[in-house]
Amino acid sequence: MAWNEPGGGNRDPWGSNQGGPGNQGGPPDLDEIVRKLQERVSGLFGGNKGSGSGGGGPSAADISFKTIGIILAGLFVVWLFTGIYIVDPAERGVVLRFGAYVKTTAPGPHWHIPWPIERVEIVNVDEISSFSHKAAMLTQDENIVDVELTVQSRIQDAANFLFQDQAPTKTLRDATETVVRKTIGGSKLDFILTEGRSAVAAMIQQGVQDLMDEYKTGLLVTSVNMQPAKPPEQVKDAFDDAIKAREDKERLENKAEAYANEILPQARGEAARAVADAKAYRDRVIASAEGETSRFNAIRTEFEKAPEVTRERIYLETIESVLSGGNMVLIDVPQGNSLMYLPLDQIMRKQQTSASSSSGTSMLDRSSNTQDSSRTASTPIRDVSRERRSR
Template identity: 70%
Template sequence: MAWNEPGGGNKDPWSGGGDQGPPDLDEVVRKLQERLGGLFGGKGGGQGGPSGGPGRDLSLRLIGVAVAVLVVIWLASGIYIVGPAERGVETRFGELTETTGPGPHWHIPAPIESVTKVNVDEIATFSHKASMLTQDENIVDVELTVQSRIQDAANYLFQDQNPEKTLRDATVTVVRVTIGGSKLDYVMTEGRSAVAVTIKERIQALMDQYKTGLEVTTVNMQPAKPPEQVKAAFDDAIKAREDKERIENQAEAYANEVLPRARGEAARIIADAKAYRDKVIAESEGEAARFSAILTEYQKAPEVTRERLYLETMEQVLGDNAKVVLDVEDGGNSLMYLPIDQMLKQSATPAQSGQAVSAPAAATPASASGAGEAMPQRIVDRERRTR
């Protein structure tokens, strides 16, 4: 007889015997609705009918709203703002995903993604001081200050465990190598700036090699100090170097003053020499042209030209003489011509100063008459010979 036939006792093979049946699904939903309604302030038990009615719908809506609000709050927690001097490093489950610049940004909220802000404009400074051995086996005290900042935020956070310690260790190594390869005089005098530049470049090379993300901005090296036993001698050497530079500057200033003047004087002398050359050449060319003209005239009339040259020459020779001598022809006596006007001018000066002046002796009538008769004729003859 089947279990569901009359008289079968209503026994089904899944009940395990007895009168207990399977759990009612509607009863389970109702109980769950009552519990949730109690959490949100609703009333339980039978007011909404078998399926819960309006109370169940209100509870589900409240749950949806609460979940939506929580989701919005969770998503909004991923908004972050990076400052002008900062860089944002985003990671997803600890792995680097992106580096962001200044401004507002968003990332998937925790625990999926996180962001770390790094200040890339902040300058970090530390000092290093030590006694070191130079190339020429001298001991020198060196003190320097190293300034750095973060250049690559991602490398700074993930490539090196302690970038600041790496920078200090690299500075110690580079300083010892650089000072050990330089001489004491060079480190203490004119090579101090060059040594500082070399140290900065070598430290930066190590920082790039180790990918620390740091940039060495400045290396300020203080004046190196010698040991106390020889400090006085080194002070004298520094003073001598300063005196040398001062004298060199004075000599350069003097040279800058003298050389332009000498160049100007040389240019003036050269210009005068060129002018004198041009003058001599012009005079020589004029004399040559004059000689050629005289030669032409001489070839035409030798006697007249010879007499003319003689008279011009004597005029040049005796032109500054105050006395005039006339050649008397036909065996006459020579007559001396006295320039009375010049003698009066010479005697006027002592007379004004109060000195007595004696009048010139008067010529004898005979000589005066002879001069008056012969002078005009001789002057005419002279003019004829000149022509």
């Protein structure tokens, strides 16, 4: 039965009768409830459970508020200490305030406003990551070649790596695919297979780095190692034959170049020697001609002074030069016994001496001297004979 129905005993929902003594049937006292609650809280922190009105010390409420303040202050200090962090030499610290980028800190001890206001993302910027890329591609001269390379990278800008690109590693792979196909497609097969491998790797590294900077991924491409390009297995034998033919061509060209380097200096030396001999012969002929000219001018001067004496001297010198080289002996015996002793040993010795002395002179000089002597002696002989006939 309900408390307000007839026969319900006039009971109220607070568990007391309205008509009881001491006004027990009224509603509960709220001040009493609050007081009891304070006594229980102060009891938890070591306070007196009584009202404390009888003593002269501080009340329980004052003690409880002071204790709570000390605890809160200690908790605040501990909370501030949670903002201390240390960044290693190989790392960078990225400070975020309510999730937004604030700054990047260098290696060493630092402090930030503790969570939940700020937090720090530690990023390793010295760690090298690598991946391999392999694909069959078409070259500029429409040949298919298998290319395999390894790309190594590290984080250059921690903030860009965390916030500018959603997937920097995937962007790096896609950029590598794009740059490799562009570079291989713009190069010829012989250049890729031979001396152009290092140049192709350098071009790929530069192209990938340009795209990484354009997309602000925060990555740095440290190296691109390209393996020797290979033709597809279906045409490998033909490519091997072509490479062997190219090597034979280079070997023959090197051999021909070595032969040319051996022959050309020798030919140049012979040409220089011939030119030097010609110059020496020219100088010798010029000097001989100048000497003959000077001698002729000297004889002409003497001839103008004493023509007769000069003619006689020239005649005698010419006869002496002509007869001195022969082996003829003239004997003028007008009468008497023509039998006489001839010193044949002296004649033979004289002939040998003249032959040895003339061997050091060239045939050209000897013939020129003979012709000059004959030309010089011809006129005086005729003049002397004519003079003698006139006499």
